[in-house]
Amino acid sequence: MTSVADLMAYDEVLDRFDPVLGLEVHTELNTQTKMFCGCTTTFGAEQNTQTCPICLGLPGALPVVNAVGIESAIRIGLALNCEIAQWCRFARKNYFYPDMPKNFQTSQYDEPIAFNGWLDVLLDDGSVFRVEIERAHMEEDTGKSLHVGGSAGRIHGAEYSLLDYNRAGVPLIEIVTKPITGTGERAPEVARAYVSALRDLLRALNVSDVRMDQGSLRCDANVSLMTKDATEFGTRTETKNVNSLRSVERAVRFEMCRQGAILATGGSILQETRHYEEVSQSTRSGRIKETAEDYRYFPEPDLVPIAPSREWVEQLRATLPELPWERNNRLKADWNLSDEEFRDLVNAGALELIVATVDAGAPADEARSWWVAYLTQQANTRGVELAELPITPARLARVIVLIAEGKLTTTLARQVVDGVLAGEGEPDEIIAARGLAVVSDDSALLAAVDEALAEQPDIAEKIRSGKVAAAGAIVGAVMKKTKGQADAKRVRELILERCAEQ
Amino acid sequence: MSSDLTRFTAAELAAKIQAGDGEVHAFLHVAAEKAREVARGVDADVAAGREPASPLAGVPLALKDVVTTEGIPTTAGSRMLEHWVPPYDATVTARLYQAGIPILGKTNMDEFAMGSSTENSAYGPTHNPWALDRIPGGSGGGSAAALAAFQAPLAIGTDTGGSIRQPGSVTGTVGVKPTYGGVSRYGLVAFSSSLDQAGPCARTVLDAALLHEVIAGHDRMDSTSIDAPVPPVVEAARQGLSGDLSGVRVGIVREFSGEGYETGVTASFEAAVKQLTVLGAEVVEVSCPHFGYALPAYYLIAPSECSSNLARFDAMRYGLRVQLPGAGAEEVMSATREAGFGAEVKRRIMIGTYALSSGYYDAYYGQAQKVRTLIKRDFDAAFAGVDVLVSPTTPTTAFKIGERVGNPMSMYLADLCTVPASLAGVPAMSVPSGLSADDGLPVGLQIMAPALQDHRMYRVAAAYESARDAADGGPLINRIPELEAVKA
Numbered sequence A: 001m002t003s004v005a006d007l008m009a010y011d012e013v014l015d016r017f018d019p020v021l022g023l024e025v026h027t028e029l030n031t032q033t034k035m036f037c038g039c040t041t042t043f044g045a046e047q048n049t050q051t052c053p054i055c056l057g058l059p060g061a062l063p064v065v066n067a068v069g070i071e072s073a074i075r076i077g078l079a080l081n082c083e084i085a086q087w088c089r090f091a092r093k094n095y096f097y098p099d100m101p102k103n104f105q106t107s108q109y110d111e112p113i114a115f116n117g118w119l120d121v122l123l124d125d126g127s128v129f130r131v132e133i134e135r136a137h138m139e140e141d142t143g144k145s146l147h148v149g150g151s152a153g154r155i156h157g158a159e160y161s162l163l164d165y166n167r168a169g170v171p172l173i174e175i176v177t178k179p180i181t182g183t184g185e186r187a188p189e190v191a192r193a194y195v196s197a198l199r200d201l202l203r204a205l206n207v208s209d210v211r212m213d214q215g216s217l218r219c220d221a222n223v224s225l226m227t228k229d230a231t232e233f234g235t236r237t238e239t240k241n242v243n244s245l246r247s248v249e250r251a252v253r254f255e256m257c258r259q260g261a262i263l264a265t266g267g268s269i270l271q272e273t274r275h276y277e278e279v280s281q282s283t284r285s286g287r288i289k290e291t292a293e294d295y296r297y298f299p300e301p302d303l304v305p306i307a308p309s310r311e312w313v314e315q316l317r318a319t320l321p322e323l324p325w326e327r328n329n330r331l332k333a334d335w336n337l338s339d340e341e342f343r344d345l346v347n348a349g350a351l352e353l354i355v356a357t358v359d360a361g362a363p364a365d366e367a368r369s370w371w372v373a374y375l376t377q378q379a380n381t382r383g384v385e386l387a388e389l390p391i392t393p394a395r396l397a398r399v400i401v402l403i404a405e406g407k408l409t410t411t412l413a414r415q416v417v418d419g420v421l422a423g424e425g426e427p428d429e430i431i432a433a434r435g436l437a438v439v440s441d442d443s444a445l446l447a448a449v450d451e452a453l454a455e456q457p458d459i460a461e462k463i464r465s466g467k468v469a470a471a472g473a474i475v476g477a478v479m480k481k482t483k484g485q486a487d488a489k490r491v492r493e494l495i496l497e498r499c500a501e502q
Numbered sequence B: 001m002s003s004d005l006t007r008f009t010a011a012e013l014a015a016k017i018q019a020g021d022g023e024v025h026a027f028l029h030v031a032a033e034k035a036r037e038v039a040r041g042v043d044a045d046v047a048a049g050r051e052p053a054s055p056l057a058g059v060p061l062a063l064k065d066v067v068t069t070e071g072i073p074t075t076a077g078s079r080m081l082e083h084w085v086p087p088y089d090a091t092v093t094a095r096l097y098q099a100g101i102p103i104l105g106k107t108n109m110d111e112f113a114m115g116s117s118t119e120n121s122a123y124g125p126t127h128n129p130w131a132l133d134r135i136p137g138g139s140g141g142g143s144a145a146a147l148a149a150f151q152a153p154l155a156i157g158t159d160t161g162g163s164i165r166q167p168g169s170v171t172g173t174v175g176v177k178p179t180y181g182g183v184s185r186y187g188l189v190a191f192s193s194s195l196d197q198a199g200p201c202a203r204t205v206l207d208a209a210l211l212h213e214v215i216a217g218h219d220r221m222d223s224t225s226i227d228a229p230v231p232p233v234v235e236a237a238r239q240g241l242s243g244d245l246s247g248v249r250v251g252i253v254r255e256f257s258g259e260g261y262e263t264g265v266t267a268s269f270e271a272a273v274k275q276l277t278v279l280g281a282e283v284v285e286v287s288c289p290h291f292g293y294a295l296p297a298y299y300l301i302a303p304s305e306c307s308s309n310l311a312r313f314d315a316m317r318y319g320l321r322v323q324l325p326g327a328g329a330e331e332v333m334s335a336t337r338e339a340g341f342g343a344e345v346k347r348r349i350m351i352g353t354y355a356l357s358s359g360y361y362d363a364y365y366g367q368a369q370k371v372r373t374l375i376k377r378d379f380d381a382a383f384a385g386v387d388v389l390v391s392p393t394t395p396t397t398a399f400k401i402g403e404r405v406g407n408p409m410s411m412y413l414a415d416l417c418t419v420p421a422s423l424a425g426v427p428a429m430s431v432p433s434g435l436s437a438d439d440g441l442p443v444g445l446q447i448m449a450p451a452l453q454d455h456r457m458y459r460v461a462a463a464y465e466s467a468r469d470a471a472d473g474g475p476l477i478n479r480i481p482e483l484e485a486v487k488a
């Protein structure tokens, strides 16, 4: 494992080298059935219960293409501004591994279904970086190995391995970028922002669960460095097992620093597969193969070529949903936000939460205000992402509605939200349990108003002589007496009424 | 058909095979129980006055052991699958059952259908009923021998480069490779996916046509299956039996003659051509200049596909597993493949792995695919002028067991005339054309037709068969020497 001492400072890396990225994202499609058979694809089902002769690769079994899988691939290609192949084939990628039932993966090689596209990626400073897409192709997932005994679930040293083929044959789309150059110091950020944008896109298309934690979205990051005067790319490494957006950013940054240190001392980069380790936030070398892997690709003879008609492609294009950037522009206009305000809200991870809160019945400005102010503050205090706070958009929307109905004051509402964050249940339950209802009984309020006026006769006199602004002090006093459970506006009205009477 | 007859065909034939398959060794497994069950179903239909499930209901059949059968072992002639019992039926198997055809058992074959003599079976060779020291052809030697030995009236074979036609030729039986995609490959243990094709084997052309119609037709489970009506092969065979071929244009492939062809085979072929002329056919010579490259192209494409298709035999999920205490998965895979595959299978996996390797792909696999295109064009050009093409099925009669085992190249030459049709995906069949004057062993006439025109060759074959039977005073198969097993 690479030790920390072998890393070059990030600034020095940037002084001496230009980073080049290549990102390969695999996304599992959310089709009901697998790519080449009728087995279901439910995540987390009991081992080997979603299998059949085809996805187990039994002798004699043959694949039949899932038409929905092809449709999803074309829709992804179109959303990524790709050309869609007039004619393409599947190919066999041959290599031996126990979790692969046929010991070849049905994939696509030199004839991908979609190619030559791009995706515009929004960076933290609000600028847009265009990532060129090389290709998007269809393939099938492998099964899963569980290595028992030995060290940390790795195959080496394991006593035995268990195989689960439920995932074998689940449709995958692999999306490959062209080499990404010109990012400079923003290379790690571009990598994260690209995967994030792609995730949003796939979600909008409703083609995948895009759960990085469950492996339905997986990223392999290719990183290389070239010296400032070089004309050719340097040797790249491919880092796998990058299971979160933050890891994508960290893995790229780590590889840049690791490679910089090696190159600076005259060493050369080994072209290899590396694995990202979440705990140490570093990459480690995979097993080094003595010879380059030769996958012996050839066209899959058990499947016929795919020739999507132009009519079909245009039909699919016409049914593409509103894409994330289109939606962002619409929301920005609807909510009447500046570019900067909108970007802040995206960066805070509040966009989807606000949309969901609005969908649950809250006005947009109220929803936005809660998420970007009070709740962001709460998230920061707790050191978690906004979305990880234990409050749902629906519960927040209920609180906002209660304020609008005059049943909560802002002060009370915060106490209710605090209750929700503390796991005390639904807003209405918390209001009941904590006795947080607004004091709307005028006689009770009037008693408090009279008391406050009596306590501060000089202020009372000012109000009576027409200095209405002085009422604020009495409002404050009444709110204190009612422990914040009064509606300040009503209190103010009552004070003015009282002073006018006397 | 009487219920007595159905009971005889299913139960007694199975018993007979179990008692006396020793000399021929056509069968690897006899499935008497299941055969009786299917036959009882046919009996019940007859007793209830129902229409039989098909014209062949109750007629028993021998199934090549490369076709999966639920609950009945399927070994593909390999040690690798010695105890494997498939959990599912091939589409062909299912269609046989639907037609009320009892499956007597599974027949011997070259391992994974690789071979031309059935000597590559892990379970010992099959003997040709015409001469027990001779090979029955391959890879489907078991199916052809079962027909010739009167163990079964019908059989199913699979043909990748000639594995139905060449055994038919050397056993004096009829063997048909339908148009590629005409019969579902679902459940055929794959050798070479772009070439494999199941087809009927029988003692007469009409029987083959009847069986063809049972197994053919579109299948959703096989993406390469053709979604088109089954060619009217039974009608064509019946039409052919009238003996009139006037208006039919027959092409003789110039490239299928000369060196390597036994004089007895050439003489038989010439006599057959003369017979076709007598029947009214117009015979012309055609040239297919690229057929000479068919054999090398075939021996690159088929091994390439097989190297990938056979990768799944890795000891992980089914079949043989060599136990190596303390060893990792890779070592177990390697040891199992070493122990489970025979020499010919290993040879082809190695050739195919090499041909697909980066740096060699274009020169070998890529080049072979180009040859394949040229061969298809040769067929297109030829069929522009003629309805069918004819040739000897194989250059020699049945050779002696052991004669070519040490020389793979001479073994591959047995496929010389059969591989072009395989590469082009067009239908081709072998029909008996008498006995060779050299050694008194059967010779076959190959008839080829354009894709989906399978009926054309059935018509010509049936006409030729009826004329030859009339001239010989009966079917060729009746002249087979008596076997101990047959006498019993």
Ligand SMILES: [Zn+2]
Pocket: A034, A037, A038, A039, A050, A051, A052, A053, A054, A055, A056, A169
């Ligand atoms: Zn399945």
